[in-house]
Amino acid sequence: MKKHDAIWQQLKDKDSCEVLILGGGINGTGLLRDLAAQGISCVLVDKADFTAGASSTSSRMIHGGLRYLENAEFKLVSEAVAERNRLLQYANHYVKPLKTSIPLDSWFAGLIKSPMVFLGLPVTVGGRGAFVVEIGLWFYDFITRKKRQTPRHFFMSKTKSLKEIPGLRSNITCTANYWDAWISQAERLCVEMIREGVMDNPDCDAINYVTASKTSADEITLTDTLTGEETVIKPQAVVNATGAWVDFANKDLGLDSQFMGGTKGSHLVIENKQLYDALGDRMVYYEHTDGRICITFRFMDRVIMGSTDISVGNPDNAACDNDEIDYMMSTLKGVFPNLELSKGDIVYTFCGVRPLPSSGLDYTSRVSRAHRIEDSAPDENRSFPIYSMIGGKLTTFGAFARQTADKVLDKLGKKRTVSVSERPYLGAVNYPADETAKQAWIERVASANNLQQDRVAELLERYGTEAEKIASETNNTPLENLGEYSVGEIEYIAENECIQHLLDITRRRSIITITGRGQKPALEEIAKVAGNILGWDSERQTKEAEQAFNEQKVSCS
Template sequence: MSMGRRQDLFRKLQARTGVPVLVLGGGINGVGLYRELALQGVDCVLVDQADFCAGATSKSSRMIHGGLRYLENREFKLVSEALIERNRLIENAGHYVAPLKTTIPLSSWFGGLIRSGLIFAGLNVSPGERGVLPVKLGLMFYDFITRKNRRTPTHFLTSKAESLRRMPGLRRNIVATATYWDAWITQAERLCIELIQDAQSTNPNCLALNYVKPQGLADGAVLLEDRATGQTAAIRPKVLVNATGAWVDFTNATLGLRTRFMGGTKGSHLVVNNPALHRALDGQMVYYQYRDGRVCIVLPFLDKVV
């Protein structure tokens, strides 16, 4: 976008002192909401302090998954919604999202069964590896949720001998492997941009601007600053949505609210150039849980490995 075009958009923003919905944060959550509102005929404004999709959206594992490990925490609604949305992305955004074959190496038949039951009951117990039976139960539920709108094959178990024949790099102490399908995305950033374009073509009254950040409140209006020019706009939304992700508490503080929604969970994603590992994966992901409870995944990403 040229600077002239951008300044024209900001002048339109300055002229619109009132708006039904103002969305702060241009990651996938903010962008998805922006598009949905536009499709429903609701005029809205979307702003982000940096590039669209510059935060967690661009730094994810590139997986589109339902959250298999959340089942033992009884988060059935979360997993169900995530799987339904996964299938919609496979269907509607097939140029970016595709099914991902996933293998889980399993070193016992019944390991973790009691532990999973205690976690399911709401008790706080130390994490550990899961065996064939608890994983099988979780995958059966996975398949059950998507039975009416299936976009991926159902899961299956493979014997130790056949698993090692197919993937000789697996550890020798496994008793079997479980295989199921989730999905992966090549370019989450481009998907977000297409969603913004879709929203604006559907409802031209919707505006989206990046490098615009909130500076506070004044007389019931949200003060927005154009970081490129230093100009400001005062917007009075009927509904204000904070979709700034990891910055949610900082954004609330800017608006005069003291919150502490963010915790201490973190993860790391490493992209490595390892042709031998890439060949060994053969287009599928390996999912396993270390004995200290950390979930680890290894998957091919284009010609690299994540």
């Protein structure tokens, strides 16, 4: 990828493209990667930064969706488990197995309610016992049996559970334990997919902070939101991958749709050693008294906990509010009553909107997480079709992108030439297969570049095997105010990852902000280093540092 201005210049020189993709979240970037590999010329635009929506604000679980079994969504669960396994294999630099423990209060609760939910009868969900969970987990294991990538489930007695998860409430009957997976940096995976797409097919471009609106039957005006400059493009097809914004984006293209009914979900990022130690390498997945499922697990050296599920109108207005913070803290204290937890431990909060289809359901957790493609055919006012990507999960983006790409290829009268499903993502190319190979990789790169092994291990975690390039080609001097990052890393991101704002670097190309490390001196230093590459004068550097600082401060106030 290049700098933003260079990509904009390229776009201005272009009159047409085969596919215009709106939205640079996991679905839009996954689609770009797939279509580019088929030789299709694509332009992807995002009205904000890439991954500014749900893809950077999810719970980061890469999972089959155990609880969707209760809604009889077998197809969704099977597809999600298959995609989870693919990601564990081909995105193993970011996607790792995650042991999951469910505290249970009884053996037989839910024996009546769960079948009622399964049959679609109205019921308030809540209180599943060990027997019901066992049925679900048995099925979960059954559908993964052929391509098993994770161990089988098991139950742990109350005594053993309380020993292994110190601080857990003591009035449980047992815990159910199984494996799913989590993704450390979905944001960087999206950027990798853009880079891969553009490398595969230089006739593809992806740019952030650009909006699209229809001006004539066959032309779309692209506007650079920072300069107001415009250019016009003629696409043969448009894919609307704007997640919760699908209806808004369609409206800008002159299409009236009411496909979406998003719900917002918030998360807390917590710095608390007792909780961190108690969780160990497992996620605790628990049901609050109101039936809401909450999760908590280690995220680097912090803990993430979430989330809420509240209907919203305009996704632009969604924010984590104080009621949600109180609610989440109270559920956490409910499940870990013996730990000292307080609101002062929160270092960051974030909120996103699930791109759910509109539904008449009151109980939002029961809205299907399956995806579909809405095909709006050309008409007398529009020469190109619009395909709207509705719903879905982070986990299933590969399948969703593939299905959308096939539909678009069909429309363009072209055939799929390659499959990208079994192709490692950029940072997973030659990723060490096991711990021994990983140690050897770290030792080799550390010694070749005269670096500490700890530092190389950190780079491998951040960039996958692309860390070798960062270690060997960039300035490894640590930042004075954030020693975990080097001057060269920031320069590399600023130079190569289409940066327009400091928050793009600290929130969506790195985990600086989400882990609560965005303190003023660090941000000022990063703004200066990035600013030298991006041509920001000192006034702009100060403004960017202030914006990034306020984002973190406001998130915790």
